[in-house]
Each structure stands twice: as C-alpha cells, then as structure tokens.
Amino acid sequence: MASKIPVVVLAATGSVGQRFVQLLDQHPWFEVVALTASERSEGKTYQEACNWLLSTPMPDWARSMPVLPTHPTGIQAKIAFSALPASSAKDIEPEFARAGMAVCSNAAAYRREPDVPILLPEINAEHIHLIPAQRKNRGWDGFITTNPNCSSTGMTIALRPILDQFGVKRVFVTTLQAISGAGYPGVASMDILDNVVPYIGGEEEKIEWEPRKMLGKVQGDQIALADFRVSAQVNRVPVVDGHLVCLSMELEKKTSPDEVIQALRAYQLPELCQGLPSAPQPPIVVMDEPNRPQPRLDRMRGDGMTTTVGRVRVDPLLDIKMVVLSHNTIRGAAGGSLMNAELLVKTGFVK
Template structure:
C-alpha cells in the first residue's frame, strides 16, 4: 500500500536527505514539501540550495513549497516527516498532530516527553504503543513519534546488544562530523586543523535518550534503563559519520568473542530501510576500523559499524560509527515511518 507523505523543513540539510531517501521508496510517495515563509510559493528546485551528490528528483523539484502550518497542508497526507529546527517544531508539531496528522520527527523537542515514543525500530518497536497513551492524554487524532539524536543512535544499538551481559555503566567520547551541525553550523575557520571539545546540549541528549530507548514499556508507563551514562562530545573535521569510543561496564564477564557475536547477531527489522544485519563488527584483524570515510555508507548508510573490541577490568571498550544524516537523522525517521505503516498506525 502506498502512502502520500510530506517533508517539513525540506530545504535544509536533513530535509534534503529526506527527499533523497524517499525518491523511489516502495511505500511512500512524496507529495508535499514545506519550508520557511520566505520560500513558500517557489518551486522546490528554486528554494533548495541542493548540497547532495545525487540530483533533485525531477518530480520533487517541480513541487511548490508550502508554508509549514496545518492550514497550508493538503488533508490527504498519511504521514509527515519533520526536520524542522527544534524551536519551530515545538510550536508546529503539536498543532499538526491535533489536526490529525501523524508526524515522524527528527527534531529534538519532546524526545523525552513521557508520552512520546522515542524509537529505533530494531531496538524498541513496542514503545510505539505509547501513541495510545499520547492520544488519551493530549486528545490528538494524529500522533508524534521521534527518532533519537544522531550521536545517541550510533551507540544505542551496540548497547542493546550488550544488555544480555548486564549493562551497568557507559562512558562515551564522540568524534562527530560537521554535517551534524547543518551546512552553516560550523565555519571552516573554526574546524579546519582543529577539534572542538564541546557540542551544546549533545552530552545530555546521549545520557538521557539512551536510557529511554533501552527502557521498558508496560503498556501504560515507560521506565528508563538504570544504566549510568556519561558522554563527552567533540566536533572534528570529517563531513559525515560519527565515530564514538565506548567504555561499557558489565555485570557479567563476557569474552571479546562473545561481545562481537552479540553485536554481529543482533537482529535487524523486517522493514525496507533496515539493513539485514544491523551491526557490522570488525574483528581483531582490523583494529583500525571503523573509519568515517571508509565505513559510513555500509548498508546504504543505515548500518552501525563496530570494532576495536577489547576487555577492560570491568567490561569492554570498543568503537562504533554510523552515518549521522542517514541512520542518525532522515533515514531514522523514514524507518520509523515504515514501522508506523507496518504496524497499522497510518
């Protein structure tokens, strides 16, 4: 079954990824794009300063950009994908849900709200049932679902694989690509020949979102995982692909081979955009991997890559990597949309 969808904030960096990923999608037909009021009325090809390495799909380039409001949208859309700035999204998304639209959003607002599903389909698809709680509490006919921050989504699949060993504490240091800040987010003079050991709000997102994603939903209330998480986030001069150094303390004492096998065998989801193997794991013969330039496009940019697994006195340490604007942003929202369609919420 085909679903007509729209992209909110379609001219930005993540919005352009949405357009790219939806081109030729077997389930979703992109029928509407929105942007700021200044772009409304222009064709998408005119409004978008296209930055990606594939051309704008012809049929999308001809779409007229609409204002980002419930009044400006057609009423026959089954799903909206949101890449709005969080301040704008906090105002617009609830209005759209109240008007009956289902919104799969990459924006950071409301990710930690008690009644908003924060979902990675391979990790916690059952959290989608929070939509029933959300509709009861807010009186919405629509629904709001979120994917996590790009740095969180890189780490959490590997942590989910480690929960069988009793995950107790996590320390992570990130090496994050400049595209995570948007096209104009980091100036060339700031990042070339440099590294910036601070990304505003990023550490708190990793420390809280990860515990929500790994938490338990009993049908009425979601309880966060009790592991302690501490993060240090750094911007480095790579274009795409967040690399992270993770130190996980475990109640059990698994071998390195057991840890690798737990990650490599962690199941994907039976959805179009989910890779067959969620986590690719490099063995001891490739201690230098993963690397952003070499590994970010594995699984069409939707696979998490891990390597450098070594024992520590209290658990293991390893590196993990994911493409931050595909698996970490637009691709994650599209995958959540596929989950919504597959489970009958559209």
Template sequence: MEPIPVAILGATGAVGQRFVQLLDHHPWFKVTTLCASDRSVGKTYAEGCRWLLDTPMPEWAREMVLQPTIAEVINEPIVFSALPADVAFDLEPALAQKGCVVCSNASAHRMDEDVPLILPEVNAEHVDLVHWQRQRRAWRGAIVTNPNCTSTGMTVVLKALDQIFGVKRVIAVSMQALSGAGYPGVASLDITDNVIPYIRGEEEKVSLEPRKMLGVLKDGQIKFHPVAISAQTNRVAVLDGHLVCLSVECDTRPTPEEALRALESFVTPDWLMDLPSTPKPPIVVRRENDRPQPRLDRMTGRGMSTVVGRVRADEVLDLKMVVLSHNTIRGAAGASIYNAELIVRKGLLP
C-alpha cells in the first residue's frame, strides 16, 4: 500500500526522537510533519534537535522544518503525540475533531471513559471503543493511548498470568531509567550515587492503568479488572530500561514452573502477528539467576519484548519475579506506533 502520512508532536524530545528513529523506513508510515515548541519552530530538525540516540539522525529528518504545535498545520490521518500532558489535554481533542487519529503517549486522556488504553497483545479488542468515542464526541478522528512506561511490561506479564490463574493482588516496586524523565531530566547531582524514591504521578498510574487494560469492554464501557495493585516507584541511574519487581497473588496458586510455562506460552493474537511492530515473542523468559538486566536485555525483540526472570515462590503472596521493558520503545514511541498499526489493520482510519 502507499505509505500513510503521519505527524509527530513533540518531535525534538526524548520520546519524539524515538518516534523519528522507529519510523525511519517504516513499511506503512511516512513522516511528513514534525512539530516542536515555539523556540524551535522554523529551524530544521537538525538545528532544533539535540539528538540523544545511538543511531544517526535519519537523513530525511535533518532538513525537515519544524512546525508549530497547533492543529491548523496538521493534516495527516495519523498523529503521534509525545506531548506533555498539559499541552496534549486540549490539542489532542482538537486534532480528533479535525479528523486525525491521535496515537498518544501522553497521559492526558488515558483514563477517559471512551478512550482506549491499549497494548495490542493484551487488549487489542479495546480498540473498538473508538466507535463509541466517535458517536459520543461527534468527531471523525479518534484518540488512542498507550500506557505509562512502567505499567507496560508488568501488564503484559499480568495478562499472561491472569488468563490462566487469575490475579488478585499485586505489589510492584519499580526501578525506572533516566530516559523516562525526558531531557535534560534528572540533575546529575541528584541521581549520581543515589536512588530517588519518588516520581510524581507514577504510583497512581501504575496502580490504575493495568486495571483498565485487563478489564472487559462491553457496550461501550470498560469494566475494570478487580486486581488490587500497590506500587512504589524509584528513579535509578540507568539510561534505558525499567525494571519492576512484582509479587503476585492468584486465584489459583501456581507453582513457579507452572507460571514460567504460562509466561513462555503467552502469544499475540494471530491476526496481529504480521504487524511490523509486533514483538516476537511478546514475553521472553530468562532462567538465569541474575537476569533480566537493563544493559543486557532491554533491546530484546528490538526493544518491544517484555523480559521476565527470577520467577519464584513468594513467602507472602504466591509468586515473585523481575520484569524488564524498554521504556522509550515498548513503553512509549514503539507502543504508539504498534497501536497505529492496529488502527490501520482494523480499518479505523476516517
């Protein structure tokens, strides 16, 4: 098919750069508009962006002129949003009203009743909420979101366990990479020789978002999963890759080996297997005592697979394990692109 034109909002930031990197040579999408803050508008992308990634800035992006972050300049059918939540709050609905499908990494509308919060291997069926969203809001476009970068990997794991054993209670302790704070992010004097045991708004997202994704869509409403999640979030001196230490109580208590088999056998729905961003496999289990590790395992499955290790019996609940996902790929830009591919597959572009 002809490449679908797409725009990137917040293109010069850490997640915006991931969008540019991951959309380079994408088989379905072609970037035709890059938007940035007022201080960069009118500059070329090479002039306005301090490139942070370990691959070269794509040549097609270098000379693209950065556009203002306003609805009037955006006409693409798909818009990828890496905006701060306060900016996204008003702009994303304006774009949906205009007829754009906004695939958003921002948190502004994740918990809206008619906005799907999607990880395709977990809850692809929730994308049908777009039909009700369009009816209720009388717009041709849509807003589709992906979850917080810490919620991502743990929700994939909880889905694999829930569909066999049921999940009742979860204790989640995160060790979150620096790139999750954007650029320039955390001051070096704050994070060097240190762990910061507070990230504003994170614990609330990690406690609630998985319940929406694990819930059931019926008659235009999502009934949240009843699992109770207690979350503590920490910033650590790692560049990329969020680790989450999970303890899980199940309806039917599995042995560690039964849980490992459930994780290893978890598969993406067949009708999604040929999407360009589908992780293969969605979950990779490491049986070594000291894995996963961010530096060694974050790029598993091109950064889209969730890596799980240290699956053991828990002395208080039923199971405990360590979960790793790449926060700016699977937990951000890659997740939004995957959702856009799902939208195209479902024929939901206006």
C-alpha cells in the first residue's frame, strides 16, 4: 500500500479503545490520525487522559496526541473505529457515517438494523453487500458495519462449517465470560473473587439472535436469518481475558465427533479474506487434549484472533457438544473491527 489510510479511534481511553490503539500500532495499512474521548478528557494528551491497562506499553506516537471531542468536525479520517458504549453510539456513529467515514463499530446499537451487517469475515464476508443499500436508505456518504457480541463471536465461527455440512436445528449455549468483557473498572472484586455471577444484562438475548443474522443469507437489501434456535445461559467468571462457550447442538444430519472435527479443521478463510493482515490462518484450531482449550493457555493463539475448539464429543440429549474459546477483547472486540476494516479496504468500500 503506497500510503496508509487515516483512521480515528472513538472512545480511545476506555478498555476497548486502548485495545484499538494497541492493535493499530505499526499496522501496515492504517495510521491513527485522531483519538477521541468524553468531555472530561478533551484537551488533554492521550497519556494524561488514559489509564493504560494493557501489558504492552502505550505506543510512543499516542502519548502526545491530543484527545479530541467525539465529533467528525475537523477529523480527516476515512475509517472510524468505534469503542463507544451502545447508548452513545446510537447518536454519534451516524454523524461519522454522514461525514463520509466507514464506521467499524464494536457497539451493539446498530446490530439489529436490517441494512447493517454484523461482520465476521471468516464466515460472512459477503454481508458487505448490504452497504450500498444502507447508504441509499439513509442518505449517508459513509456507512456503519458492526462486529458481534464477544461471546457470539467464537461460537458463530465454530458453527459455520457445522451448519454448512450437517445443518443445525437447535443450539444450547453456556458461557463462561472473562471480567474484561465488562470494561474497566468492571465487576467489583468482592463480587467476582471466589465467585461466579450467573447474569450479564442483555447478553443472553444477543447470543440467541446474533448468530442467526451472521449465518443468514443476503436477500436483496437485508439478511434472511438462519433457521435454527439458540438458548443461552451466561456467567461472569474470575478470568481476565478469554470467553469459553460450551455448545450442545442438534443437527439435521446425524454425524460423528470425528466428522465434525474434520469439518472444523478443513474450514478455510474465504477468498475475500486472503491477505488481510489480521486474518488468522487457520481460522479454527481444534485441540485433542481432554482439558483444552483454556483461557490462560490458548487465548493468544493467532495473536488472539484464532477460534479454538476442544472436547468435541457426543451429546446424549442432542447430537454433538464442544467447548469454544475466543479472546473477547481482541477477536471479540477491537481485533474484530480491525479485520472488518481490512475487508472493506480489500473490497474497495474504503479507498
């Protein structure tokens, strides 16, 4: 690429915003030209405004950057990476889309909109074809794409080859979700230490609906939802990063665990994803050990972008069950939006 594409990170001081800054450091295609945050941080340098939480140092280029208001005026960027909370994203993200930017959002605000794709390029890159309809419907020069809920991410990637080869009727999901998914400061230590919290507001509804949109088919200017049902139970557990998802599935075509493992291992990135800097290769890794995957040991596989599957076996009530791990703040958040942006560049939606 002759010159890097200018990008802005919205809500850059929060935990997901920091992950964007970390992942964009020395990115081969993108250059951060602006960082935004809330009013209390405006006018400060990023170093002054940000309580850096990640284990790698704050990039040198970010330290002295001024924190700007979260408004497109004066920001010369082509892509806006949004780490905004959903309540703010609803009003703010369209401002950047109207200003001509491609908004790659981690927020849930627009996921249910029929003309807004929830992208996981490994499995539904063709959903970018909703973008022209979105622009036409809303009169925007830019557009919004979203990545899914952090627990929906890994399970949906794992479901893709299973749905394609065997069909899926019903899915029962139990999640064990890391505390970083709650942001910072997140769950109080006295609530999570020596404990499991069996509730995360709004999470079960997202997991029960989002995979059906992501695995659905483009029909005209919207997505026809995939025809299976999902039941979810969610839990917050005392793990820093990495969401485990326990899946039990009823399939349309009866099969064996070995055949499911073979389908998962054979799954390859679609042609549209070949060459994307953040794309994991392979997208899915299946482990044979009886006690894997584990968050601490396996969450950074593929630089945190790989979906790891283990314990594939017969389910005595349904058909097949397994455990899926994905890194919630990389593949399930900032890294997901970053890969979406790379796909938009490769397909010409961002130039």
